[in-house]
Amino acid sequence: MTDPHATEAPLLVERHGPALHVTFNRPEARNAMTFEMYAGLAEAVRTLDADPALRVLVLRGAGGRAFIAGTDIAQFRGFTGEDGVAYEARIDEVLGVVENAQKPVLAIIDGHCVGGGLGIAACADVRIAAPNASFSVPIARTLGNTLSASTLARLVGVLGRARVASMLLTARAVKAEEALTSGFLTEVAESAEALDERAAYWTDRLASGAPLTQWSIKENLRRIAARAAGDPVDDSDVVSRVYGSADFAGAVEAFLGKTDMTWTGK
Structure with a gap:
């Protein structure tokens, strides 16, 4: 063929x-x-x-x-x-x-x-x-x-x-x-x-996944791979961006209200 x-x-x-x-x-x-x-x-x-x-x-x-x-x-x-x-x-x-x-x-x-x-x-x-x-x-x-x-x-x-x-x-x-x-x-x-x-x-x-969650996992995996053995990973900027996002706030309300969530990546 x-x-x-x-x-x-x-x-x-x-x-x-x-x-x-x-x-x-x-x-x-x-x-x-x-x-x-x-x-x-x-x-x-x-x-x-x-x-x-x-x-x-x-x-x-x-x-x-x-x-x-x-x-x-x-x-x-x-x-x-x-x-x-x-x-x-x-x-x-x-x-x-x-x-x-x-x-x-x-x-x-x-x-x-x-x-x-x-x-x-x-x-x-x-x-x-x-x-x-x-x-x-x-x-x-x-x-x-x-x-x-x-x-x-x-x-x-x-x-x-x-x-x-x-x-x-x-x-x-x-x-x-x-x-x-x-x-x-x-x-x-x-x-x-x-x-x-x-x-x-x-x-x-x-x-269909939450874009910022996916980004945060990939970013922290990169940081873990790049660190020197035993060194801690500074992830405060990553965590802050995700927890401070409109997606996270909206998803909390959607979960509690038993409604569907539409992710925006913001």
């Missing part, structure tokens, strides 16, 4: 109600990322954060074979050591933008999630997958390149040091069930066909 996205742009950014959908759309290359696609992903996050009507970012690969199969290898031709440093810095910057999105990010993973694709998925808040999903960074067997310390830290944060070490040192893939057991995945759908239904469920659930 012909892929409906086959003749479209390599990165599709589409609004569907309160959700901004980003589709990595190079199915013929298993959605391998070009530098322009990385830049477009970062721009999509900025669009998400700037628009109060948008409530959730949804990331997905086209074609059913891969979420993202890493960075397009053709872009590495002629690389020098300095080019490698600049490349890893660019990837760190893009992943930082995704990781620091002010609103929830959902990754829907169908097929292979490799290299830079795993880095992008690691920056999502909720990750769901089809049973055929697999996760790997096989650079010790393929290109012989490396990851920045920042990217490694992101992977360790969601997969654990021992698992990341075994994945990268042996170039092994983690299957969907292991990723679920590790806590990396929120859910594995019963089948690839059921993934769309579960994706819609999680998109709606994230889009």
